[in-house]
Amino acid sequence: MDRFISNQIRKKDLLLVFEKKYHIISPLWSNHQLEWISGVYQSYKDHEKYMIVLYLIKKTFDFYSKNLVKENFTEFFKKDFIEVDSFTIMEVSKAIDIAKESARRKINELEKSGAIKRANKRIIIDKSMFPFMRPDKSIIRISRFLSAISNILYQENILKHKFESIKIEDFIKNNFL
Structure with a gap:
């Protein structure tokens, strides 16, 4: 380059x-x-849920960037889970431009499906969801x-x-x- x-x-x-x-x-x-939009819908049968998970992964990328963590594609997707730092429902709502209650409901649905796990204000994205997010x-x-x-x-x-x-x-x- x-x-x-x-x-x-x-x-x-x-x-x-x-x-x-x-x-x-x-x-x-x-x-x-x-093709991207079609693939997004296939993941969760819900565009907004996909965008929520994508936003949460982006937060992790932002954290890595601030802390000068560098990983290649293979290293990143070898992990068993991705830990997302604290966030608020309002933050998610604004980031993907959906109503606050919709964001809350969809995060709860993602949690019920096992796609994400909540620990206080932290979120763990399970590796089983990676095929959808790769x-x-x-x-x-x-x-x-x-x-x-x-x-x-x-x-x-x-x-x-x-x-x-x-x-x-x-x-x-x-x-x-």
Whole structure:
């Protein structure tokens, strides 16, 4: 990866290319989004429950980031559980934009199903839920999308070389946290 400022992609260049190549980029992104939404629903048969669990995992990622903890994809998903630091129902409600009572009810439903366990204000996400939360397919999809974008940027002389989707996928997995 280039680390020189002169080799960085400029936002204005990206926007111009996105406008110019919208007819190519839009179907790629739309496909990614549709597949992701379908996968989200399959997990819990409830989009908001998935988003709650995803938000709780994000809180753990934020904690790791603040404390300079680095793990790759494999290390992170080898764990038996994920411990989430304290949170409030209001915080969850605001983060995923649902009513406070809906957030409370859905967290209780997740707890009843065994997806999460509560210990005071801490939450434990059980490993049995990891298959639903592992972003394997999302990583493949976003890698394909970014590879396609890199090809377009290469054709437009904004990037000096293309990035293969497998290399992007490896980069994401090796730098997961």
